[in-house]
Amino acid sequence: MPTVRSDFSGPVDLGGMQAMCSRAWSPSARFHPGQLAWNRYSHAEEPDRVGADEAISLWRVGDEVVGFGWAESPDWLELQVDPAYPEVAGDVVDWFEDWSDAPRQSAVVMEGDGVEPVLRAAGFRPDRDGWHLTHHLLDLRELPQVPRVAGYRLRPVEQGEASPRAAVHRVAWAEFGPSRVSAAAYAQVMRAWPYRPDLDWVACEREGRMVASAVVWLDESIGVALVEPVGCVPAHRGRGLAAAVTLAALHRSRELGAHTAQVSPRGDDDYPGPRRLYQSLGFRPVARTVTWTRSMD
Known part of the structure; x- marks a missing residue:
């Protein structure tokens, strides 16, 4: 044809x-x-x-x-x-x-x-x-346990939380310039396939404010869960929160049948931090753009 x-x-x-x-x-x-x-x-x-x-x-x-x-x-x-x-x-x-x-x-x-x-x-x-x-993969049979971070609670996002969820993303990514991820835009994300709120995890401080976040997108037909994006508010960095919310979301994806996780951080040396984070969790590079x-x- x-x-x-x-x-x-x-x-x-x-x-x-x-x-x-x-x-x-x-x-x-x-x-x-x-x-x-x-x-x-x-x-x-x-x-x-x-x-x-x-x-x-x-x-x-x-x-x-x-x-x-x-x-x-x-x-x-x-x-x-x-x-x-x-x-x-x-x-x-x-x-x-x-x-x-x-x-x-x-x-x-x-x-x-x-x-x-x-x-x-x-x-x-x-x-x-x-x-x-650089595409990195992780066999979810080798997924590390979710660490406990004193003073913070990890939980999935709930329907109706588009506004605070967008806000934590904007603050976490502000160093790269003004973010266009508004509450309305995040509400669109939450309605899109294959988004699931139980794979969108946040870390909250004692007062309940979101300070770190990670979204995992699971394609159930192939069993591959994509991590995109992850962020942490600058004032709360250095405590392991980005790793914790990522692992929490990946554990849930494994419960749903995922066997492989993928993430695609920068592979050059101008922005190595995310790559180091994911490799510390067991992700290994397999391909690049x-x-x-x-x-x-």
Whole structure:
């Protein structure tokens, strides 16, 4: 059957993208379905519509999505192609070139992905020494116990707590700039598949205020639980709270049938803290991203 391209039109299309990522998941696959849910719903004010400087396009064979391109801006492309349909990679790159008017364009893919030869042929060149993400995996049979942290209570988030849950995320990530994760955005996250409140854990101080958090996204069809994101309020760091909420959420995911956990921290030396945290819990690196860039001048 021929491939058919269509532009993103809302939740049904995101579901098709997630289904492809679930079907094609491997330790070296770019996206877990939970990552797409977080990326789409935690930031976009109108997630069912693409933004002014954004474009998303999908390629289908019959009813199945077999590839997609997500241009988060005119100079930045995220993409994934089902390995069973490698020819779609060229269509995605051509689509991005037609849509973007940026003089310098970058695309992020996994190292060794079948998309890389297509990018090279289109004039992109890799930067293997710069910023990148590293997929880490953990066999949940080897999951450490949840530590007790004096003075804090660990618990899952409850429905109706989107506002305080968004607030703890914003404070934890404020050092990277103003966060767009509002209470309304987090409410969207909580309605998205495969979010579950019993896999969204927080640490609360004695007065009940949330001070650390971790979300785990479980794809039950493949038994893989993605950790994304984790954060701790600066004044409460150094006590092991980020590790504690992560482990608590992962223990619950194991109870629900997960056998593997995945997390994708930075792999370069500019921001090593999260990588060290996850490796201290037993996560081990298995694959990494590479940014490919070309000049259109």
